[in-house]
Amino acid sequence: MEYRYGKKHNVLLAILTTTSLFVSADSLAQGQATAATIKANNEVIRSLPFNDTEDFKDATRGLIDKPESLIIKDAKGNVVWDMDSYTKFIGMDKPAPATVNPSLWRNAQLNVQYGLFKVTDNIFQVRGYDISNITFVKGKTGWIVFDPGTASETAKAAYDLVTKNLGKRPIKAVIYSHSHVDHYAGVKGIVDEADVKSGKVKIIAPEGFLEHAVSEMVIAGNAMSRRAIFMYGALLPRSATGGVNAGLGQTNPVGNVTLIAPTDTIKKTGETMTVDGVKMEFQMTPGTEAPAEMNTWFPEWNALWMAENTTNTMHNVLTLRGAQVRDPLVWSKYLNETIDMYGKDVQVKFQSHHWPMWGNEKVVDYFKKQRDVYKYTHDQSVNLLNKGYTSKEISEMIHLPDELDKFWPNRGYYGTLRHNSRAVYQRYMGWYDANPSSLNDLPPADAAKKYVEYMGGASAVMSKAKADYDKGEYRWVAEALKQVVFADPNNTAAKNLLADAYEQLGFQAEAGTWRSVYLEGAYELRNGTPISGGVSSSSPDTISAMTPDMLFDYLAVRLNGPKAAGKKMYFNIEFPDLKENYGLSLENAVLNYGKEVESPTATLVLDKSTLDDIQNGKLTLAQAAQNGSLKISGDANAFQEFLGMLDTFPFLFNIVTP
Template identity: 70%
Template structure:
């Protein structure tokens, strides 16, 4: 019984992994320099884009008020949760890009290094460079309205202290969550006491369905998403010109205490107006764009438009590389057009949750149009080519933005890229199947790799050809060929090393921060093996508390091992006394279903509080303790419950990615 009870303690969910905060081992294989082919590729970028245009640097520094000379933020136990100093050692505004960094990505990193307190316009301020996202302070008659309080409490608190030091100490009267991603709400407890929210002293405003999406994102597929996020955000990479440089939206993510206070007020429709502390806000709902629950905010008094994350200074993801549901590029373009039509006549400044603002009516409108048309172009042309019979891979190789969109700095692919976004659009309409019969029931990677290598004449022959092509700078093909050798024989050290070298050069050439991280993380694991430990950041206690029983049961259902459950029939009742809700769980036909109607004849019945279950999930108590303390009672056949727990898989986080 004890082992199965311990399994229930693993109900704790792998939430949105932002950064593992892991440091490479001192014995890790050192990265290698850029090859001649990489130096030539990066030099070509310098010639192809308008690097003489310094307007972004002027905008990123405009309105500067103050900053600390050093910016290292620590947690309560002394751990570093945010450190700009690690980047300042090698990224400076007056330094050219190293050979190992795409010059365009280097430019983006230089811009994101502009940190501190800035004035956007009358009564609107931002603290930038304290996390992946910005925190914005709108001055009311008596206090501050805060937009998007960062990932973690520690940077949010430090930002509020910076504002108070230079603009005067004022209370926070409201917080607005622009959308349901953790970098826009996770730091709220660093600046707001939940008791004040419950007492009505502080409003927490969010788009409708915010809580549902904030809690559910990354729960069902959380383990796989979190493992892949190690690649996307470069958590293992050293801070150096050969390692982590920039995450596209900002430098990286903080790794402090992520929290959530549930909203007190929800916005449900475009045009809805709310006045808080003398500040009038008009909301534009944009569901299904960058997030399933998201909204922009118009400030008519200040002629300022808050764009949430719907328009930043980069092409965004239609499909994020860590994994998520495909976003709707057409809807994204539609809402940007709506922004222009409804708020464009009077706008003088636009600001958002990442990067720096933009000033001037004509500049803002031009920006919105080009950002809108970027998403519209990638959608329309991907679908046009799809309807001509091209597959996602073929479309990604063919599609190019027209020069007027491609050379516009805010459209560059620092986060999303045209290559993987066009594939995502194909996926949204057509799914994984490319229409070729050979793709319908093809071999999985490992057995296919063995046949590929056999057909190519064996591992030695492939390696000889790969070395020659590596020397020619044909890294995309070398990666494709050597992938098969590694999957056919993961003990082939020479193949793994050459594939690592190849991924490294592809990373050095990548304009996208996540692409760079993915390639360099792949190289790291090929050389050093899969990590086995690290400070994985799972769902926060606030997120767990906000989960409904239904969300919990859906998560248990995907942990149920179907083959093991085949032929079994189990019925369990669960009575959450603090919620006044009772449920029945049914295991039958290899699946787990649940009902809000308790079963008349259950194999076992559990009586407990949701709080008791939360404490088990968060590791604050074991089930044995809850039973001993009378917080959990099991009636009926306890072995049935034990059997049920034995059917649940516990996921291994560090599964292989670049090796079988």
């Protein structure tokens, strides 16, 4: 249903004037906002320009079609994506609940605007079918798809919506804008890999895409995936006291993660390509939001695809799930280059998250302010670290000037100034803050026991923490009670009060990511570490896309050093399908690889796909040898012993308890 702007404007005025947030300051039960939280959220309403409704116009502009209900399921009937769970309580006519930061509520209202939208002539987007947008560019005979989402099921649903409304057209090319999973992993939902191999469909990506896509998903992928549960609130109920959104979009789908390797690689800025009659010019932006990323200019339509280099939020310099620290200085320089190259002509910008923006003057002003939020974060963080301040001190001291701070697309729904400033410190200075006590400090559980002992015992800490909780000092309560819980993870009263503090911090958080982290932490303190849930990053397609070098690097990470101590094994591995041979050396409890070794313990001859099947658990070593897909000469038992030294990482490890 199309939304009328006048009514929407009245809704925003209702948010500004509502008395529903100004409730009693009496102590409230679990799941309700305390007086301190209500006060903090009311201050947000007073401090930000909620009367600016332009984003609501942009987020609904060009709507072609939206289904009344949006629940996407996989072939087995499992729910992959459920927008209904959000729209049932996030309404355009509903003021922010006391348990949600009003700024985040506004962001959530914008992000639930789903359906098929026209961006400009020949450019269409399906938004709200995934955490990322799926963009369809109309060529002479078919579609060029930009960023096919996170899961094959969501990509297929988006393509079906396009086909229903715009007619059946084949996909001629898929362009991956960058190397993060939510921008390529739905590809097999819309493209048959056989058509790619035959040359019927192009897969276009920036230089370095495959290496970075696979390495980020695998080498530290297990820990990243576990932490992503916190960052995206994957296990939280969708409600005003639970998951509201993730800032960039609602959350991540839980469908089939796929990957098809690129057929064409873009290597330099200014490179052009015409696909199905559509001319495109690329701007390379490595080391910005992703290590391999590129923007795309459409000169025929004065339209600029910004990948994820600009979105309608402050982005992460260091994502909370974990990754290598990004460089906000380089990021700002590439955005400056964007302005120099396309600022004179651009009439519409659109990207892989959020809604587009139209009008040259408005778009260029937006680019400048997005550029400067990263430049300011960099420059002022470095300014303060050069004055001797530590990352924690800098995060408390740094503030954006009003012209950047009150600009809605710079608000911290995904990244925040607090954790981005710490990331800048980390990039330049590392983890060590130069205080000698930090050099060899105790691990958390050991330190916690001493803290609690020095504080006079758990009961004394609890008594003081309850008093500080009643005063709304949740940050300190969380710091103090974390020590009690790590000293004694069986202290239920401490866990519950810590959960209460996390909950109030979550209710106050403007960032969807921070809210999720706090509320997931509260959930696990109250209910224990979950035994299921979340999505592993090491999908079969990801494993298959790894080069042998990447695969051996991953095996080296999985090697259990203590188990391997004192062992010496040498293997030659021949891959007939790749026409490549490798030598593996296990000594000094380290796995190295390179040229074939002269006197191997064993030699293995197998296709890379067979090794992938063994890695993915589809095939055992014995089964491969039995069916002939693996031939071993020498000491076969030694290789079996080597495989036994490889760890399988536990996915749902503890975070809020030791």
